[in-house]
Amino acid sequence: MTTLEILILALLQGLTEFLPISSSAHLILPSEILGWQDQGLAFDVAVHVGTLFAVVLYFRQEVASMAVSWVATFKNGFKLADSNVDFDGKLAWWILFATIPAGLFGLLGKDFIEAHLRSALVIAATTLLFGFLLGYADILAGKRTANNSNKSIENLGFKGAMLIGFAQAVALIPGTSRSGITMTIGLFLGLSRESAARFSFLLSIPAIAMAGSYLTLKLITSTEAVDWQAIGLGSVLAFVSAYACIHYFLILLEKVGMMPFVIYRLILGVALLWFVLA
Numbered sequence: 001m002t003t004l005e006i007l008i009l010a011l012l013q014g015l016t017e018f019l020p021i022s023s024s025a026h027l028i029l030p031s032e033i034l035g036w037q038d039q040g041l042a043f044d045v046a047v048h049v050g051t052l053f054a055v056v057l058y059f060r061q062e063v064a065s066m067a068v069s070w071v072a073t074f075k076n077g078f079k080l081a082d083s084n085v086d087f088d089g090k091l092a093w094w095i096l097f098a099t100i101p102a103g104l105f106g107l108l109g110k111d112f113i114e115a116h117l118r119s120a121l122v123i124a125a126t127t128l129l130f131g132f133l134l135g136y137a138d139i140l141a142g143k144r145t146a147n148n149s150n151k152s153i154e155n156l157g158f159k160g161a162m163l164i165g166f167a168q169a170v171a172l173i174p175g176t177s178r179s180g181i182t183m184t185i186g187l188f189l190g191l192s193r194e195s196a197a198r199f200s201f202l203l204s205i206p207a208i209a210m211a212g213s214y215l216t217l218k219l220i221t222s223t224e225a226v227d228w229q230a231i232g233l234g235s236v237l238a239f240v241s242a243y244a245c246i247h248y249f250l251i252l253l254e255k256v257g258m259m260p261f262v263i264y265r266l267i268l269g270v271a272l273l274w275f276v277l278a
Contacts, residue, residue: 003233013242014054019180020134022127046235050235050239066088066092069086094162131262131265134258135258151190151191153199178200179201183258186199187258193257
């Protein structure tokens with residue numbers, strides 16, 4: 001990889017991992033449009049590590065609190081319905097269980113996805129479809145905000161968390177956007193924009209860790225040459241861009257909602273359709 005390719009792909013991974021616009025789509029598109037070669041396993045591992053460190057560091061207080069409370073649930077005998085159980089402990093279990101669908105779907109469907117769904121046409125279709133759904137969900141959230149009737153994460157419940165978890169599994173299809181579809185379902189379930197985004201970010205931690213671990217295992221067992229410069233530069237750039245993205249996205253979300261990202265998705269989807277059909 002050239003330095004320019006490392007720079008662009010690492011920044012794309014960091015910026016799009018947590019925005020509702022699909023990181024996988026933006027990483028596939030350079031090879032589809034510009035003819036770049038696949039970045040390889042080592043680089044995939046590097047950018048996943050960078051984004052994982054970014055989200056854990058940004059939500060370090062919430063993560064630490066959930067970890068402590070999760071351990072405490074063992075002493076409580078897993079009576080999560082007990083009102084005396086700390087909510088952070090319940091939230092940790094919700095996130096762990098909600099990660100299972102994506103893990104199973106990825107394990108069983110990865111070969112089919114790699115073979116048939118990593119194309120510009122599929123990305124165009126999913127970008128448009130889930131862009132429209134995100135826009136509709138955001139409009140509903142705006143109306144609830146005006147009526148002061150949005151829910152917080154505490155009101156989501158285990159069933160709601162699992163619904164978002166199943167949505168995250170669908171996001172393995174390129175162009176869907178993991179953060180986009182999880183926020184969309186969160187909004188449909190009545191969460192505020194900020195609560196939907198925060199739950200999506202926290203849910204991303206085990207998902208990214210799981211994907212990174214799988215890629216690392218593949219890298220260890222492969223004969224692929226490792227470009228340590230690309231790994232180092234890619235992980236640092238992905239970390240910095242992802243951390244900044246989370247911070248400014250939450251600020252922007254509070255002011256303008258999801259609509260700028262919806263518009264971007266629709267423009268991107270139409271442009272991709274034109275590119276494919278032309």
